[in-house]
Amino acid sequence: MSVYLTIDGKTIEAAPGATLIDVAADNGVYIPSLCYMRGKPCLGTCRVCSVKVNGNLMAACTVKVAAGMEVAVDDAEAADFRNALVEINFSEGNHNCPSCEKSGRCELQAVGYELGMVASRFPYRFAKRSREDAARHFFLERDRCIFCQRCVEFVRDEETGRKIFSIDARGWKAEIVIDVALADRMTGERAAEVAEMCPVGCIIEKGRGYDDPIGKRKYEIKSLRQRVLDGETA
Amino acid sequence: MSRRSEADTTFAHDLPATPMDPDAMAAREDKIQVAMIALCGCWGCTLSLLDMDENLLALLQKVNINRSSFTDIKKIPVRSAIGFVEGGVANEENIETLEHFRENCDVLIAVGACAIWGGVPAMRNMTPLAGCLREAYVDSVTRPLEQPPTIPYHPDIPRITKQVYPLHEVVKIDYFIPGCPPGAQVIRKVLDDLVNGRPFGIPAAINRYD
Ligand code: SF4
Ligand code: SF4
Ligand code: SF4
Numbered sequence: 416m417s418v419y420l421t422i423d424g425k426t427i428e429a430a431p432g433a434t435l436i437d438v439a440a441d442n443g444v445y446i447p448s449l450c451y452m453r454g455k456p457c458l459g460t461c462r463v464c465s466v467k468v469n470g471n472l473m474a475a476c477t478v479k480v481a482a483g484m485e486v487a488v489d490d491a492e493a494a495d496f497r498n499a500l501v502e503i504n505f506s507e508g509n510h511n512c513p514s515c516e517k518s519g520r521c522e523l524q525a526v527g528y529e530l531g532m533v534a535s536r537f538p539y540r541f542a543k544r545s546r547e548d549a550a551r552h553f554f555l556e557r558d559r560c561i562f563c564q565r566c567v568e569f570v571r572d573e574e575t576g577r578k579i580f581s582i583d584a585r586g587w588k589a590e591i592v593i594d595v596a597l598a599d600r601m602t603g604e605r606a607a608e609v610a611e612m613c614p615v616g617c618i619i620e621k622g623r624g625y626d627d628p629i630g631k632r633k634y635e636i637k638s639l640r641q642r643v644l645d646g647e648t649a
Numbered sequence: 650m651s652r653r654s655e656a657d658t659t660f661a662h663d664l665p666a667t668p669m670d671p672d673a674m675a676a677r678e679d680k681i682q683v684a685m686i687a688l689c690g691c692w693g694c695t696l697s698l699l700d701m702d703e704n705l706l707a708l709l710q711k712v713n714i715n716r717s718s719f720t721d722i723k724k725i726p727v728r729s730a731i732g733f734v735e736g737g738v739a740n741e742e743n744i745e746t747l748e749h750f751r752e753n754c755d756v757l758i759a760v761g762a763c764a765i766w767g768g769v770p771a772m773r774n775m776t777p778l779a780g781c782l783r784e785a786y787v788d789s790v791t792r793p794l795e796q797p798p799t800i801p802y803h804p805d806i807p808r809i810t811k812q813v814y815p816l817h818e819v820v821k822i823d824y825f826i827p828g829c830p831p832g833a834q835v836i837r838k839v840l841d842d843l844v845n846g847r848p849f850g851i852p853a854a855i856n857r858y859d
Contacts (some may be wrong), residue, residue, distance in 0.1 A: 498820075511769070511828040512859035513762065519859075528853040533825040534765045539815065541767075541774040638853060 420484035435478040435486065437646075438466050442486055446524045446638045449504075449614050450563035451476040453648045460564050463500050463526065467493050498530050508544075508615075509558040516625055517616030520633025521574035523561060523640035544590055550598040552606035553618055560591050560617040570609050572597045580618075586613060591617065662723040677713040681844050682729035684754055685717035688743040689770045689813060690736025692718070693830040694761035698733070700833035707751045708837070711844050725753040731843060732757045734822075737767045738814040742807035751820040756843065760836070761856065764831040767813040769829070774812045824849050828857045 417428045422444050429438045437453060439446050449461035457476045466476040467487040476485075487493060504510075504523055512518045544557035566580035575597075583592045601609070610620035627633070634642075679786060687695055695718060699705065715729060716722045726734075732754030736857055751757060762768035773781045787798040816822050826839050835855050 472829070482714075503764075510858070511772070515859075524858055527858065530855040531851060531853070531856065533827050533851060533856070534759070534817070538818070539766045539771075541771065541812075545777055624749070640853065 418480060418482040418484075420480050420482070420486060422486045423489045429480045431470035431481065432479045434476060434615060435466070435480050435484075435593050436475040437467070437491055438480050439466075439475065439486070439488065440643050440646060443644060445499070445529070445643055446475050446488055448476060449522055449526060449561060452565065452569070452612070453643075453646065455569060455648075458564050460562065461500065463497055465493055465496050465500070466490070466508045473497060498532065499536065501526055501530055501532060502535035503537050504561045505532075505535040508540075508542055510561065515556075515559065515616040516619050516623065517559075519615075519627060519629065519635055520611075521551075521616055521634075522639065525634040528634075529638070532579050542587075547593065548621075549595045550593055552601060552603065552621055553593065553598065553610065554621060555591060555593060556619055557590050561615055562589065562591075565612050565613055565614065566591065566609065566618060569612060572600060574600070581585060618637050652792040655667060660723070662752055680713040681711055681731065682727055683712045683714050683717075683731045683733060683840075684725045684729045684750060685714060685733040686735070686746060686765070687718065688734065688736035688816075689739035690761060690763040690768070692735070694735035694764075694828075694836075697828075697830035697833050698836050701831070701837045704833075704837055708840060708844070712840070725749065728784060729754045730756060731840070733760055734758065734764055735760045737763045737770060738810065738816060738819050739770055740809040744810075744819060747816060756823045757816070757820065758824045758839065759822045760814075760826045761831060762827065763806055763813075764816050765825050765827055767816050773811040778809070778811050810821060826851070829859055832857065 416431065418431045419530050420427055420438075422439055422442065423555060427438065434457070435542060436446050436448060436451055438560075440453075440565065446464045446466060448464040450458040459474050459477045462474050465472050466474075466475045467490050468478055470484050472493060501523070505527070510522075510523070512524060515521070518524060544560075546557060547555040562582065565580070567578060567582060570578060570579050571577060577594070577597060579594050579597045581592055581594075582589055604609050607620055610618050612622075629635075650690060701708070710803065712731075714720060716725045717728065727780065734747065734750060735762040736743070736755060738747060759765050763770060767774060776784075782800045786792060786800045792798060824839065824843075826835055828835060832855065835857070838851065839849060
C-alpha cells in the first residue's frame, strides 16, 4: 500500500512511514542537511532540512510521510530559515576553509555552495575553543564542530559498546570530548570512517593532510546535491 | 612627535600630471567606471582578476578601471558604478579608504575571505592586540638585535584596530564574492552580470570558500 503526498505541488507516491527527506531525494528534490545520514537513525540536531509540512516548518529528517501531506521545499520562508541555520554555523565557529584539511570534502561547506551562500548574515564570533591531539588517530579542531552529534551517536567501542565521543558542558561552553583510551582501540580503517563521518573538519584523521588536489576533491568530483539525489549517504 | 602640518604635506594625487590624450579620455567617458582597492589583504584577489586573461579585454570594452593598483591613481576621480574591495579592515586608514569608496561608488563588492569575514589576518582576533604586537616586535626572534625592542608608534603610521573586521561591519556592502582568492571565472561572472544588468548569483559549481 502506498500513500500519496505532494512536494512543491507535485503528487508523489511513497511507502507509508518512509522518511520525508529520503522520499524527496528519491523524487529528485534536494533537501540540504548537515546531521542526517541516510540509512541511520535521525538525529534532528541541525534543522537545516526544515521544510513546510501542511504549512508548518518541520525538519524533513524527522517526518514520516503520510497520505495527503502537503510539503513545500521551494518556499521563501523555509529557504530563508535553512540559509540562516547554515550561516549561523559559519559565524559560531571559525571556518577558515583555506587552512582546513576537510575543505572540498566538508558537508557544511558543500551545503553553503548548494544554497548559494556568500557570507553569513550574523556577526563572526571568533570563538576560542581548545584543540586536542591526544588520541592516536585524531586531531580535534573544536572551533569547527557544529554539534551534529553524529560522532556521539554513531561511534561506539566494538567490544564494550560504550560511546567514544560526547559533548561536555552546555551553551557557548559546550565542546566535544573524546575517550582517548577507547578511541585508541580503533583500527586505522575505522578511524578513517569516523573522520569521514564528521560533516566538518573537527575530527581530523592524523597523517592525512591535504592529500586530494584542488579540483579533484570529493564534492568537486561529484556534488553533494548529486550524491544526495543518487541516494548516497553524502 | 607632532602630526606634520598640512602645509608640509603633498599628496601624490595633487602633483602635476601629464594631460591624458583627449581621444583616449573620450573613449573612457561612456564606460562603466570601476574603482579597486586592497585593504588588509594580500593582493591575491586583485591578481585573481588578472587571471581572467583575454576575457579581461572583453570586459574592458565595457568598463574603465580608474583608481586601482594597476593604474596607480590614488583617489577615485569620478563617481563610479562599482567599487571592488579586497581585504578586511585592520587600521584607521582602511576605515577612511573604505568610507571614501562607499561615498563614491554606487555598488560596493566585498571580494574574498578577508573582505567578507577578515580571513587570514583575522587570525589575530584570537589574541589581544598587545599580545600580537609583543609577538611581532618584542619577542620576535627576527627583530633587529642591535636596537632595543620597539613597538612602532608615530602619528604618520595608521593606528591598527583591536580586531580585523569584515567590510560590512563598517559600511554597507552590496555584494560578496567568497574565495581565497575567488577564481577568475567567479569574478568574471559577477562583474559580467552586473555590467549587463543581470541579477547577482554564484552557482554551486563555481562557488568556493578556499
Ligand atoms: S569545516 Fe568545512 S566550512 Fe569549516 S573551515 Fe573546514 S572546510 Fe571550511
Ligand atoms: S565532532 Fe564532528 S561529528 Fe562530532 S558533533 Fe562535532 S561536527 Fe558532529
Ligand atoms: S581572500 Fe585570500 S587571496 Fe584574497 S586578499 Fe585575503 S588572503 Fe589574499
